[in-house]
Amino acid sequence: MTMASETATMAPYLDRFAAIGPSLPGAASPWLAALRHDAIERFKETGFPTPRVEAWKYTDLRRMLRTEFAPAPNSPAALAAPQLDPWLLAGPRHLLVFVDGVFAPAHSAIGTLPPGVRLEPLGAVLAADPAALEQHLGRVVGLKTAATASLNTAFMGDGAVLRLDPGAMIEHPVQLLFVSTGGASTVAYPRNLVVAGEGSRATIVETYAGIEASAGWTNAVTEITVGPGAALQHFKLQQSAAESYHTGLTRVRIERDGAYTSFVMSTGARLARNEIGVVIAGDGAECHLNGAYALRGRQHADNTTVVEHIGAHCNSRQVYKGVVDERARAVFQGTVVVHPGAQGTNAHQLNRNLLLSPNARADSKPELIIHADDVKCSHGATVGDLDADAMFYLRARGINPAEARALLIEAFIGELFDDVAQPAVKARLAELLAAWLDRRPALEAAA
Amino acid sequence: MLSIRNLHVAVEGKEILCGLDLEIATGELHAIMGPNGSGKSTLAYVLAGREGYDVTAGEIVFRGKNLLELAPEERAGDGIFLAFQYPVEIPGVSTMAFLKTSVNSVRRYRDEKEIGAVEFLKLIRAKAKQLKMDEKLLQRAVNVGFSGGEKKRNEILQMALLEPRLAVLDETDSGLDIDALKIVADGVNAMRSPERSTLVITHYQRLLGYIVPDRVHVLAQGRIVADGGKELALELEEKGYAMLGLDDGEAAARETAA
Numbered sequence: 001m002t003m004a005s006e007t008a009t010m011a012p013y014l015d016r017f018a019a020i021g022p023s024l025p026g027a028a029s030p031w032l033a034a035l036r037h038d039a040i041e042r043f044k045e046t047g048f049p050t051p052r053v054e055a056w057k058y059t060d061l062r063r064m065l066r067t068e069f070a071p072a073p074n075s076p077a078a079l080a081a082p083q084l085d086p087w088l089l090a091g092p093r094h095l096l097v098f099v100d101g102v103f104a105p106a107h108s109a110i111g112t113l114p115p116g117v118r119l120e121p122l123g124a125v126l127a128a129d130p131a132a133l134e135q136h137l138g139r140v141v142g143l144k145t146a147a148t149a150s151l152n153t154a155f156m157g158d159g160a161v162l163r164l165d166p167g168a169m170i171e172h173p174v175q176l177l178f179v180s181t182g183g184a185s186t187v188a189y190p191r192n193l194v195v196a197g198e199g200s201r202a203t204i205v206e207t208y209a210g211i212e213a214s215a216g217w218t219n220a221v222t223e224i225t226v227g228p229g230a231a232l233q234h235f236k237l238q239q240s241a242a243e244s245y246h247t248g249l250t251r252v253r254i255e256r257d258g259a260y261t262s263f264v265m266s267t268g269a270r271l272a273r274n275e276i277g278v279v280i281a282g283d284g285a286e287c288h289l290n291g292a293y294a295l296r297g298r299q300h301a302d303n304t305t306v307v308e309h310i311g312a313h314c315n316s317r318q319v320y321k322g323v324v325d326e327r328a329r330a331v332f333q334g335t336v337v338v339h340p341g342a343q344g345t346n347a348h349q350l351n352r353n354l355l356l357s358p359n360a361r362a363d364s365k366p367e368l369i370i371h372a373d374d375v376k377c378s379h380g381a382t383v384g385d386l387d388a389d390a391m392f393y394l395r396a397r398g399i400n401p402a403e404a405r406a407l408l409i410e411a412f413i414g415e416l417f418d419d420v421a422q423p424a425v426k427a428r429l430a431e432l433l434a435a436w437l438d439r440r441p442a443l444e445a446a447a
Numbered sequence: 448m449l450s451i452r453n454l455h456v457a458v459e460g461k462e463i464l465c466g467l468d469l470e471i472a473t474g475e476l477h478a479i480m481g482p483n484g485s486g487k488s489t490l491a492y493v494l495a496g497r498e499g500y501d502v503t504a505g506e507i508v509f510r511g512k513n514l515l516e517l518a519p520e521e522r523a524g525d526g527i528f529l530a531f532q533y534p535v536e537i538p539g540v541s542t543m544a545f546l547k548t549s550v551n552s553v554r555r556y557r558d559e560k561e562i563g564a565v566e567f568l569k570l571i572r573a574k575a576k577q578l579k580m581d582e583k584l585l586q587r588a589v590n591v592g593f594s595g596g597e598k599k600r601n602e603i604l605q606m607a608l609l610e611p612r613l614a615v616l617d618e619t620d621s622g623l624d625i626d627a628l629k630i631v632a633d634g635v636n637a638m639r640s641p642e643r644s645t646l647v648i649t650h651y652q653r654l655l656g657y658i659v660p661d662r663v664h665v666l667a668q669g670r671i672v673a674d675g676g677k678e679l680a681l682e683l684e685e686k687g688y689a690m691l692g693l694d695d696g697e698a699a700a701r702e703t704a705a
Contacts, residue, residue, distance in 0.1 A: 398523035398553035411539025
């Protein structure tokens with residue numbers, strides 16, 4: 001049941017789907033047409049989420065949705081290669097670049113892949129061999145998603161597809177770079193699919209960025225299957241342009257003895273939602289979700305996680321830490337569900353916030369839903385400001401307040417980088433934080 | 448070097464120092480002794496510029512400057528160093544990075560050339576060796592997991608690196624065993640020079656057996672109640688604060704702490 005104003009907000013998307021649905025990549029495949037059709041029907045049913053919906057209580061899309069977003073023109077705007085440099089990982093990598101949601105072969109460098117690894121743009125796979133994806137695309141995400149993800153499924157046309165055969169291993173990180181160049185009313189629907197076969201290993205780095213003037217909406221979905229005994233390291237660097245919007249859903253299914261590690265670093269966008277849903281389906285699996293955010297101005301960043309323990313003897317651990325300055329707002333919602341039969345579950349969750357200004361705000365909502373008896377679960381949330389004793393100690397040693405704050409913030413967030421094994425990714429995370437700290441406005445000499 | 452006149456300081460509305468006068472000439476080492484709660488640490492914090500210590504009257508002139516107008520980092524740059532009674536633990540900040548940032552901040556303030564990584568490493572190794580500090584400590588986060596003695600040595604290390612004009616040592620002897628006390632005292636004595644002044648704040652005479660003061664002052668109820676040479680400390684140790692007519696409460700507090 002949707003209200004009149006919401007129906008009006010939805011109408012342009014329904015009209016757009018009616019107009020371009022038949023020409024989307026792979027539209028001739030009945031299964032894909034059905035998937036898209038079901039998604040748009042679901043969207044019609046739910047409408048865009050409002051703060052009345054519990055999962056969107058703290059993140060209000062209504063201001064954003066005053067703009068009627070339409071897909072950017074279907075040819076990547078001219079972008080000079082050096083413009084991408086600040087977003088690229090140093091060292092060897094397999095790179096796919098998407099400009100306004102569309103694969104840009106000129107900027108990409110997939111390089112030589114090890115045997116058993118296929119890394120391709122989704123658009124190309126859907127055009128050439130859509131049947132190959134029938135068992136996977138949309139299967140992990142499912143239909144019961146928020147409207148943003150439903151829209152992605154309805155409109156998806158490009159993104160990255162990474163398929164790892166059993167035992168395949170990629171040594172170097174796979175970087176998927178999504179660059180926005182569009183104006184205020186453009187939307188891109190990147191859709192990524194990762195299928196990691198039994199015992200395979202890979203590191204994926206999704207980067208969302210934009211040229212400074214870009215102000216559109218990126219509405220991304222990434223779906224991942226971690227096969228039995230497979231191990232996947234997944235990084236998401238959300239550094240979109242200051243006036244842009246980002247909504248992203250990552251859905252993961254982990255099979256027996258699989259290991260999935262996620263790190264979401266969110267410093268960009270006017271409004272960002274990074275949602276991760278993990279189903280730990282098999283026994284003996286591991287899931288680590290880490291996140292860091294650094295916000296200022298009127299930025300709003302929402303990290304929402306849902307971890308469902310179905311398999312027995314699995315561990316999940318979540319640590320999200322952030323700094324919030326000026327009038328910015330951070331949201332962390334973490335839900336852990338332990339289903340009946342998920343005995344021997346260990347699930348831990350921690351969210352810590354540093355507020356640097358009296359107008360900054362952090363909301364933290366942990367939730368544990370436990371239907372098994374042999375489990376160890378914990379959660380914790382803190383909101384505080386910089387340690388006054390530490391500040392004075394540093395200043396008494398000649399360090400000015402701006403630098404003292406930077407040292408303490410770096411220490412607070414940087415702790416999360418310690419466990420990152422890939423040096424290039426670790427360096428990138430530290431750079432992102434350092435860049436954020438450098439941009440801090442000059443602080444008063446004496447508090 | 449330092450001239451304090453009629454200093455009144457309140458903390459949360461309560462007057463802690465009430466009319467303190469103190470003159471320290473260049474090159475001298477003074478000791479301030481006094482019972483618990485007499486305002487010794489308050490004086491140390493006011494000199495370093497800690498927030499929450501309200502100077503309601505009086506003045507502090509340091510090398511011709513009004514010290515009270517300066518921020519803590521400016522005071523450090525101008526040459527004030529406070530060795531903390533309770534050095535602060537800072538998780539996540541490596542001791543090495545902290546020390547280098549500190550030294551270069553002070554050098555910048557003094558218009559001196561910043562020190563490079565290699566030169567700094569050499570310098571710090573030499574200083575740490577003098578203080579018999581395990582180099583592994585320098586890799587750890589600031590004061591995190593340090594023993595009481597290691598924390599105090601770390602303070603003296605910082606003092607040696609920052610080469611202050613006025614060093615204020617707040618209860619630097621507390622929590623030290625006799626060996627650590629000697630090492631710390633050697634570190635302080637090595638820094639004594641005709642250009643540098645030192646203010647040692649202590650509860651016990653013990654430290655003054657190793658760091659011999661030029662002048663001793665007794666602080667009680669927020670002001671200096673007695674002055675003398677180094678023999679005053681010995682006399683106090685023998686007869687207790689009661690010899691100065693201080694009330695039993697303060698003298699008793701001292702006994703308990705001792």
